[in-house]
Amino acid sequence: MTTGNEPRRRVLVVDDEADIRELIEITLGRMGLDTVAAADLGQARTALADQPFDLCLTDMRLPDGNGLDLIRHIEARHPALPVAVITAYGNTEAAVESLKAGAFDFVSKPVDVHLLRRLIDQALKVGEPPTASRNNHRGGESPRLLGDTPAMQRLRQTIAKLARSQAPVYITGESGTGKELVARTIHTQGPRAAMPFVPVNCGAIPTELMESEFFGHVKGAFTGAARDKDGLFVAAEGGTLFLDEIADLPRHMQVKLLRAIQERAVRPVGAESEVPVDVRVISATHRDLADLVTRGEFREDLYFRLNVIEVHVPPLREREADIPELADCILAGLARHLGLDPAPMLSPTAREALQNYRFPGNVRELENILERAVTLCEDAEIGPEYLRLHSPLHRSAGVEPEPANAPDGDESPAAGTALGSQLEDVERQSILKALEATRYNKTRAAEKLGISFRALRYRLKKLGID
Template sequence: MSTAEESRQRVLVVDDEADIRELIEITLGRMGLDTIAAADLSQARDALVDQPVDLCLTDMRLPDGNGLDLIHHIEAQYPALPVAVITAYGNTEAAVDSLKAGAFDFVSKPVDVHKLRRLVDQALKIGQPVTAAPANRRNGESPRLLGDTPAMQRLRQTIAKLARSQAPVYITGESGTGKELVARTIHAQGPRAAMPFVPVNCGAIPTELMESEFFGHVKGAFTGAARDKDGLFVAAEGGTLFLDEIADLPRPMQVKLLRAIQERAVRPVGAETEIPVDVRIISATHRDLATLVTKGDFREDLYFRLNVIEVHVPPLRERAADIPELADCILAGLASHLGLDPTPSLAASARDALQAHDFPGNVRELENILERAVTLCDDADIGVEYLRLQSPLARPDENTAPPTAETRPAGVEPLENRLEHIERQSIIQALEATRYNKTRAAEKLGISFRALRYRLKKLGID
């Protein structure tokens, strides 16, 4: 056997219908792949013993069992082998069951050759080196998944397993825990890593624009539609669409999203035909979606379609032992961003105080605390007094969404914006009064030179 023949990848095709096996074998042969055919579960198990394979394609209905039996067998005996299933058209329940059992993906009968080729291409990328930059970096930029506590070790193991699948993932966790980072990591470690990762906050899109934003529109579809526009699904083609705060999706849009996920196609506003799309859906929310389903605020069928596999991101208070490593990483990032030398570090008392803090805002709160401490402290050693930790507060109701532009009283500007405006004006006045001598301006403002330099950079004042 030649070296080229030895290097060809091999696919096990399991189906009791000879014509379907032949169609799949011809398609895969044209892709430069070798195939092994099996007509039932018993033959498939024997084939797996006889020679190694790189992918298994199996029908759900077999004479001596079903595809789920084979998936469970492969999960137990050949965990590194991706398996995809062939389901009857419209049998969403069987497809979801196969994904829950560990299948990589599914294709419906009658088999679409183009979809089959795409599925096989993606499945065979599993185990190959990922060229995209990893989402979990240790340079202070994305520190939220750092830590060696058992909770974080389990989370990373789950992420590694989910990266090998195309199943929809539902990420739960409190605000500030790093749900988007988990989604990015799943994407970056999987076969879609080289394709787009498109995040969207479902609560930030005006209701009247949602359909156009998600599915796109054609020229003239409505007033102001001066040209064709691709939606978020098309923008994520071949990659991952991350639907953050999915609980904020209004019910009419939930129906349309469900259809898009089930049919793997979208219809732009004003268009007469659907566009096939290939995206992996990952969703997240800090609210209890199951409770919203019970109340009738979220569709049950969409919930079960999104929640094929659930991942929970633990709050920071449940992994306090990780706080020192997280803090060091965040401080290193701040030092790099602000040009600080030496890199600030925490005094022992400050570390103890952080580990004892409740952190209702989780890692995002830790980042804000350290950012403030760096601006207030003139020394490289940050004492506990610069942390300005608040007394533990009651954690907000997780089913209550934060105020938005729609719910805020008319004419009321967000407090953060008002404070930033006041801070900007005070700094500019101090600089003008001292002829832009930053040292004297800092003295005039009653802050350290480092604090002024940080604020100038944060506010974008040259």
């Protein structure tokens, strides 16, 4: 754990059982860590007052109190010190309560030395500078977390705090607000940053394939299983599994997901034994999960296991002052992507139009609007006519316009995606025909298609046509 002349890191071990303390101290000693033992809450408080620590491991049941009392004491007086809790086997309520109180993570008795070492490794990384994730969002930080409004400042403060914990996080917010980005930021600011961030849309996986997708399968488990396959939990090993639109998970998978989270193990389809997994679960939905629990459409026990800490992402209409900064950042990104110099800018009237718009589709809609405007506009300055916003009358009348690119009626997201794919295929064929007819002269092809050269160049990149 240490090299050269670096000081050895120190861990406070709090447990009234001498054999447990000894096991933990031996394990920590082999990891190159110094330990200080305490048998009760009073001794722990004295030790904390006498010297600094890099980590605290505490039992939940102590002779003169409990682990929650110690967690609250450390939160108030030593907020930078991570605390991990040792709980009785199967005591899920105590484990969840400790996470809500601010514990970094928990391990159950009898203590598994392998799990304990892994937990300690992660906890000691909390105070270290974040390591760049190998799964960073393409193009760097998305503009959806930009903004200096009080709502965004509070959100960033919450993210910074949650990044120091391993507690499950439940993210709420309307479609297009950036829930996945919030989850990714929690991941990249925490000790799991160098490990995978695996996002999955629960509503996009066919029901009959869900168990295999989540937990994997062994060869021959069912027709078509020609080889062993790892599931999403194993793919996220050591990192974070982001379950988007968790409300779309069918009931039979809710039961299996609950077990996987509680036992920290998964059983591949067709396998005889479980596989241990070390994954932090972050979930999100734009629907009211508590209401679904009340209506019996979502399991209450899973809801409380996922919703240890809730984070709400505000809609764009509640932070209008952030719109100009967001728009400039999006336009700069589009200019880099398309090779535009100078970068397109919004005219004063276009900026005013954006700030007067309600954005039912939130930041995603803003991105779509500006992407379309850059494609259509021939000038360096984008006027309001290229934004093609819904009439401001919608806002004054209290009518919510449909989000950009939203499916009509009761069409499902999957159906909308399929339609979009079909339209892209048609567009691709039209562009290819125009290019072939003009011997790949892009200027003439654009004229043939009745669009600007800039619009053609954008569509070529968008569709991946070289």
